[in-house]
Amino acid sequence: MNNPTVNTARNTASLEVNKVLRNTYSLLALTLAFSAIVAGVSSMLNMPYPGILITLVGFYGLLFAIHKTANSGLGLVFTFALTGFMGYTLGPILNMVVATGGAEIIMLAMGGTAAIFFALSAYVLTTKKDMSFLGGMMMAGFVVLVVSFIANLFLQIPALGLAVSAMFILFSSGAILMQTSAIVNGGERNYILATITIFVSLYNIFLSLINLLMAFTRD
Numbered sequence: 001m002n003n004p005t006v007n008t009a010r011n012t013a014s015l016e017v018n019k020v021l022r023n024t025y026s027l028l029a030l031t032l033a034f035s036a037i038v039a040g041v042s043s044m045l046n047m048p049y050p051g052i053l054i055t056l057v058g059f060y061g062l063l064f065a066i067h068k069t070a071n072s073g074l075g076l077v078f079t080f081a082l083t084g085f086m087g088y089t090l091g092p093i094l095n096m097v098v099a100t101g102g103a104e105i106i107m108l109a110m111g112g113t114a115a116i117f118f119a120l121s122a123y124v125l126t127t128k129k130d131m132s133f134l135g136g137m138m139m140a141g142f143v144v145l146v147v148s149f150i151a152n153l154f155l156q157i158p159a160l161g162l163a164v165s166a167m168f169i170l171f172s173s174g175a176i177l178m179q180t181s182a183i184v185n186g187g188e189r190n191y192i193l194a195t196i197t198i199f200v201s202l203y204n205i206f207l208s209l210i211n212l213l214m215a216f217t218r219d
Contacts, residue, residue, distance in 0.1 A: 016186075016189065017183065017184060017186065020183050020188065020189055020190075020191050020194065021125075021183055021184070023191035024183060024191040024194045024195050024198070027076075027079070027191060027192070027195040028195050028198055028199060031079060031080065031083040031195060031199055032083075032199070032202070034080055034083055034084055034087070035083040035084060035086055035087035035090070035199075035203075036087065037087070038084045038087030038088050038091070039087040039088070039090040039091045039094065040091070041091070042087065042088045042089075042090070042091025042092065043091040043092075043094050043095050045091075046092075046095060047088065047091055047092060048092060049089065049092040049093070050088075050089060052153070055089055058085050059082070059085070059086070062078055062081055062082035062085060063082060063196070065078040065081075066078045066079055066082060066192065066193070066196055067193070070190050070192045070193050071190065075192045076192065079192055079195065079196060082196065083199055086199075086200075086203055090203075090207075093207070093210075094106060097210060097214065100214070102210075102213075102214060102217075105210060105213045105214055105217065106210065108209070108213055109206050109209040109210045109213060110206065112205075112209045113202055113205045113206045113209060116169075116173060116176075116205055117176065117198075117202055117205075120173055120176045120177055120180070121176065121180050123177075124177060124180040124181050124184060125180065125184065128181075128184050128185065129181065130181055130185050131177045131178045131180075131181035131182075132178065132181065132182070132187070134174050134177065134178055135178070137174070138171065138174050138175070138178065141167065141170070141171050141174070142171065144167065145164065145167050145168065145171055148160065148163065148164050148167065149164055152164055158215070161211070162211070162212060162215055165207075165208040165209075165211040165212050166208070166212065168204045168205070168207075168208040169204075169205050169208045169209065169212075171204075172200075172201035172202070172204040172205045172208075173201070173205070175197055175198075175200075175201045176197075176198055176201050176202075179194055179197045179198055179201075180198075182194070
């Protein structure tokens with residue numbers, strides 16, 4: 001015999017999951033569009049790249065603000081501030097790629113990023129598999145990624161740069177899997193935090209694909 005209380009709890013949980021998924025993907029679509037517009041304006045106005053120091057301070061400062069205000073309306077303001085800032089930093093990079101004849105590379109990177117996102121999301125949404133087991137590997141990967149990134153800032157070794165780009169794609173793909181799984185399995189109930197995790201992952205995948213494609217298509 002079905003237990004009404006259990007059934008009600010399951011229905012409530014299912015509705016909550018669907019709500020978080022809907023809000024996450026809606027906000028993700030809005031932030032991607034906003035970031036693309038800012039990137040387009042930044043590119044058209046030929047605005048300068050802010051530099052690695054300002055970029056890191058701006059990114060982590062706004063990310064910290066989002067985590068502190070994720071349960072309020074102010075969290076949405078900081079979310080659009082961060083995604084807009086990331087769009088601004090993207091503009092000068094796109095100009096550099098286009099200047100070297102890489103317009104097709106940008107389109108390929110966009111298509112590749114979309115394909116990766118839809119494939120990973122579809123896998124988790126279809127299987128509803130718990131991906132939390134990736135946590136340990138993600139932490140180890142993050143440490144290796146940070147060390148490699150900092151080392152390449154000083155060493156400027158092309159092969160190391162390509163390895164870092166490949167690691168960024170793998171790490172960001174794992175982040176998308178874990179975040180989507182957390183929503184589906186009830187571990188994530190804040191759609192703002194979920195959106196930011198996926199957005200940053202897509203941003204990193206896009207830039208990494210551009211870097212790899214430029215290296216592999218260079219004469």
